[in-house]
Every structure is written in structure tokens, then in C-alpha cells.
């Protein structure tokens with residue numbers, strides 16, 4: 001697997017593949033912000049809506065490519081600047097997804113490592129995220145050294161529309177680990 005950071009052009013080129021990945025993830029039952037059924041057209045519109053943030057650096061998006069140059073996973077970092085001058089040290093890890101056909105082979109862990117390293121390189125010292133409580137992702141975050149901050153009941157609806165609890169995690173990276 002190769003993780004490639006996508007600029008605005010790369011995001012546009014890969015929108016179809018990223019949309020297929022997002023639709024697969026939602027329709028597979030993962031809680032990443034959407035309700036099922038979720039079609040590739042809706043997913044593509046959502047990715048196109050990220051273009052401005054990618055272009056101006058508020059959002060960093062990586063695509064995991066397999067040996068045939070196909071997108072099999074993604075992860076993004078949402079930086080807290082420029083709107084929050086007191087939060088330049090902080091970023092949110094969002095939309096970590098691996099295609100259902102490619103799970104369980106270490107891609108999710110590798111994407112997480114790439115995003116954490118890039119955050120540290122960008123001067124970020126604190127990462128945070130939220131994830132559905134008891135989801136497979138929780139095991140990954142805990143084993144990668146993330147700290148559980150707490151759980152909020154009924155925080156978000158899963159793709160089937162049922163309200164589920166969400167657990168918040170954080171991790172110090174780069175200079176924040178010293």
C-alpha cells in the first residue's frame with residue numbers, strides 16, 4: 001500500500017474512487033456521518049465539497065493505493081486554523097476508512113500512522129477524534145496509543161438511523177509527546 005496525499009487536483013481525479021469507498025463504508029454499517037442507503041453520487045458530492053478546504057490547507061486527505069493504483073482506503077486531518085488562533089496546535093483525525101474488501105491487512109493502522117506523522121511534521125501537538133463506541137476502530141485507536149477521553153450517549157445515528165454512543169479520543173504527537 002502507498003499512501004498519497006491528495007491536493008485539489010488529486011482529489012478531483014480520485015473523487016469517483018473515494019466516493020465508492022465512502023458509499024461502501026456507510027452501506028457496510030459504519031458510522032462516519034451518513035445514513036444508508038448512501039449512493040456514490042451523494043458520496044461524490046460530499047467529496048467535491050471538501051475541495052476548497054483541501055486547496056487552502058485546512059484539510060489534508062490521503063488515499064491508500066493498492067498495487068493496481070486503486071483507492072482502498074483514506075484518512076483526513078482537519079486543522080483548527082485559521083479560524084481558531086488559540087487552536088493551531090490541534091487537528092482532528094477524520095474519515096479513516098478502508099474498503100471492506102481490504103480490511104484486516106494493516107491498512108487502517110498504516111493510514112493512522114501516516115496521518116499522525118504528517119500532523120507532527122506540520123507542528124501539530126494534539127490530535128483528537130470521535131468514533132462510535134465499541135466499533136472496530138476503537139481497538140485500533142487504543143492499540144495505537146490514543147487515550148479515551150469519554151463517551152457521549154446518543155451522540156450520532158448509525159447508518160440505520162439508531163442513535164449510538166460516541167467515544168472521544170486524543171493523542172499527543174510530535175513536540176506534544178515530550
Ligand SMILES: CC(C)(COP(=O)(O)OP(=O)(O)OC[C@H]1O[C@@H](n2cnc3c(N)ncnc32)[C@H](O)[C@@H]1OP(=O)(O)O)[C@@H](O)C(=O)NCCC(=O)NCCS
Pocket residue numbers: 025030031032095096097098099102103104105106107108109110129130131132135136137139140143
Ligand atoms: C477501522 C478500520 C479503518 C480499520 O481498518 P483495517 O485496515 O481493517 O485495520 P487494520 O487491519 O490495520 O487493523 C488494525 C487493528 O484493528 C483490529 N481490528 C480490525 N478490524 C477489527 C474488528 N472488526 N474487530 C476488532 N478488531 C479489529 C485489528 O486486529 C488490528 O489490531 P491488531 O494489530 O492488534 O491485530 C476499518 O475497519 C474501517 O474502515 N471501518 C469502517 C470505517 C470506520 O469506522 N472508521 C473509523 C471512523 S472514526
